[in-house]
Amino acid sequence: MRTKQQLTDDIRSERRAALVVNARSRRGRQFYDDAHARLQAAGFKLLGSYGVEGDLERSLQRAIDLGPDLLVAGGGDGTISTAGRMLAHRDMALGLLPLGTTNNFARTIGIPPDLDTAITTMTDGLVIDVDLGIAGDMPFTNHVGVGLSAEVMINAPSRLKRAIGRFAYPITALGLLRRHRPLRATVHAEGREIVFTTHQVYVANGGFHAGRPITADAHADDRLLVAYPVGGATRRELLRETARNALTGHRRTLHERPFLAVGELWLETDRPAAVEVDGEPCGRTPLRIALDANALRIMAPPGTEDH
Template identity: 70%
Template sequence: MRTKQELTEAIRRDKRVVLLVNAHSRRGQQLYEAARKRLVASRFDLLGAYRIDRPQDLEDRLQDALALSPDLLVVGGGDGTISTAARLLAHRDVALGLLPLGTTNNFARTVHTPLDLDEAVATLVDGKVIDVDLGEAGDMLFTNHVGIGLSAEVMLKAPRPLKRVLGRFAYPLTALGLLLRQRPLRAVVRADERKHVFVTYQLYVANGGFHAGRPITADAHADDRLLVAYPVGGRTRLGLLRETARNAATGHRRTLGDEPFLATGELWVETDRPARVEVDGEPCGHTPLRIGLHANALRLMAPADTPDL
């Protein structure tokens, strides 16, 4: 494995890049060709370019891309696409470059990647390689979060046309439609030799600093060796709605020391009945579940001023 500085220098010198864009992400179909042209204009040696029109082809095309031996794999898509790429790049001597083309782009926000396409490409040209943590839910690595309960139902049932039109606002609208058919979970979280019990419609475990395009807290990020578990609301539907609004409005000024956040390196989640689980927007079975961390598992091309712990 090269050092981060050596990999940064290799990318700037040799510019060996492969591009992969998920056309099913919110802006992927619209911006694939623009992304390809901008990489060529930036004098990258484009070893290959893949537009993914069928989601089931994503992992195979990622493997094809890695077989070309790039120093930088540039992936355009939403959190699910980027999380899939991160799993394949974990512990490899290849950096991941981000083109945030999804609905909420939580991981890109966490690592300070610009959401504008031109600025994101400029980060690939002028940025530096850092390493960030990956979470692990069961045996599935993830970049940003695990959702247990209502959010998993929403991810499965949010209509794609609604996401294309409304972006991140498609999720709360879908949640409102599902909420009347849900009942709260009794969730037991075991961490650091302590047991925490929550009665809630929704439990999250975050590796990054954003959820639904909003900050979780002011001091959560993807390189702090911490997972952050927290319920949203209590046993009433009104409490869920109130807490969701509060989180969206105040996340930027809350800290990990505030209630109800539980910051830890590893935890186990059990619920009073099997509850659906989603990992970065992708289905991941049911509870019970162990969630842990792989520290510094992913190399990432980030803006040059990004802190690297």
Template identity: 70%
Template structure:
């Protein structure tokens, strides 16, 4: 493994890259050809380029791109696509280049990559390689978050066409449709010798600073060696709606020391009945589940001013 400085220098000097774009994401299909042209204009030699437009092809395309031996694997899509790339590239001598083409782009926001495509490509040219943490949920690495409860049911139910048309509004619209018949879950969280219990419709465990395109707190990031667990609302459905709105409006002003956040390196979640779990927007199992941290597991091309430990 090269140092991150050596890898970054190789990216800048040789510009050997591969490209994978989720053409089923909100903007992927529309921007694929333009992204290829812009990368070439920026001096990158594309060893391979893969537009993914069929279900089940993403992981195979990512693996094929990585096997070409690029210094930089440029991935375009949303958080689910980025999460799949992060799992593949963990502890490998390849940097992940981000093209935010999804609905909320939480991971790109966390590491400071601009959402504008031209600015994101400029980051691939002029940025630096940083190390970031990955979470581990039930043995599955994740880049951004784990959701337990209603959010997993929303991921299952949100129509793809609605996501393409309305963007991130598709998730609250689907949640509102499911909420009237959703029952709260009694969740027990054990961490650092302490036990907390929440009767809630939703619990999140975040590895990063953003959720649903909004800041979680002012001081959470992808390289702080911490996971952040927090419920959204209590047993009443109106509490979930109230806290969702409050989180969106005030996240940038809160800190990890505020209630109800639990910042830790590892935790165990049990529920009074099996609850579905989504990992980076992909439904993956159910409770009980252990969630931990893999420090400095992933190398990412980020803006030059992005903090890096």
């Protein structure tokens, strides 16, 4: 395994890369050819290039088997999470092309949803290590959602997401909320038991959710998971807290209620509740969620601190 500096130097000098873009994502199909051309113009030798509309994991494995120093993955948080899971503990860096709806993990790393900035990060950035979360047996990059958000991910129409982007999620949520019953959730962590009644629970590894900061001090390499309910038992509380999170997350800290920052937790609910992991359905509660520290190498913007 090379050091991070050695891998950074090899990426900058050798430019050996592979490209995998989820062409089913809203922007993936539109920008695949552009990303391919820009990487080549930047001097990268693309050992393989895949615009995927079928089996994403199969294409990612093909790209990994080519042995690039940098695997560039384009798509939304689900695509990035899949690539991150497959690159865990490998001597290979993940490059991010944020082509999805909310691009939470890319925002956490400091890469805005802009192709020019993403390509510049590949050419001028540096390799850092970040943590992966583990939900049950499923590694993830950004977050776990329990309750309403999982129902939204299962039910949000693909056509609506392609048409209006991330606004498809709140529209779907409003439709589901009329018949959604609150959960009695219990979190066991560090010898404590915390109980709350809510429609929605999140456990975040990254610093963003729905394209907005969770808190000002949440990162992907701080060795912490951040668990928090969104509102209480009533629908009004859920809507109020969702709006508050979106508007004030950049001013809040992990030390404030209702955030619980820990390295591992056990989450159970009064009835089996749907779970989504980085936007993909992933079973039901109860669930153990933990961290795999420094599990993934990421190409980050110049000057990024590696905690």
